[in-house]
Amino acid sequence: MSLLTLQAPAKINLTLDILSARPDGYHEMEMVMQSVSLADRIRLDWGFPGGIRAESGLRFLPNDKGNLAVAAALAFRRATGQDWRDLRISIDKAIPVCAGTAGGSSDAAAVLRGLNWLTGAGLSPMELARIGEEVGSDVPYCVLGTTALAKGRGEQLTPLPSLPPCWIVLCKPHFSISTPALFREWDRKKKHLRPDTKGVLAALDQGDLIGVARRVFNVFEAVLPPHQRRVIEGIKNAMIQAGALGSAMSGSGPTVFGLFDREDLAQQAVQTLSETQEEVFLTRPLAEPPAPAAEPAE
Ligand code: ATP
16 A cells, blocks of 8 residues: 655636637636645545545545546546556545635646556656546646646646745635536626736736736626625725735635735735635745655555
């Protein structure tokens, strides 16, 4: 039996744009993604008897192939033609669930990276990302991590220069948002305000944090139901009042992030937001994908 522990970091969308609706029912996306230091901890016990299963201690998360981590292990085994049977995936969740921060996709990506290491398959990150495509749209990005432009359904990835060092406050209000309902609302609306993605790419090239922060933007915010939009706007305003250089919703929400160039202001924002919200986190952007850490075999 072999053991491995891995970090599975959350992501935020510095931008989220929809370019068009596709005939196959999906949408052409264009997103600038950033991984952050808030992370689930994944432990792989490869060879632990009992088939492939996940344990998280959370009753509302599936243990079988409904868990993205298990789905990733099955996809990896299929793609590599390997014939091992047993894997216990222990997930210590820190990333809020259904939050627009890709917690499940990141767990899946960590399993792909971990199995690649444990089984000695020697696949490249791009090959792992391709396996991840069948598990979920955000999985390929989560395999690569750091700062990247994601297009198509999210599987066409271009690595970008790192976001300059900063502090990122995450705040998840206590409701969940239906992603299909947001896409339907977007389809119904004729006109859309769009992010300045080119401007964000240029600012990243120049290492210009303020230039990035001023352009963070998510097209889903405009199609939220009014009561949810009010809450999101309220959190964004609180971030800006606390000194954030920019603030937007991540993914299909409801997590809102704020970018800060000063730690003291970010910490103050965490304190203020925590007075009304339960899930508030102070994080940093990740410039390197997290490496697997081996543990001695039991
Ligand atoms: P994204 O930002 O990619 O849209 P999200 O943050 O909105 O993701 P997740 O927390 O990744 O949402 O998961 C959403 C759904 O996936 C939930 O219904 C959850 O039950 C299911 N799920 C399956 N496996 C996992 C996992 N390992 N962690 C979290 N959710 C999981």
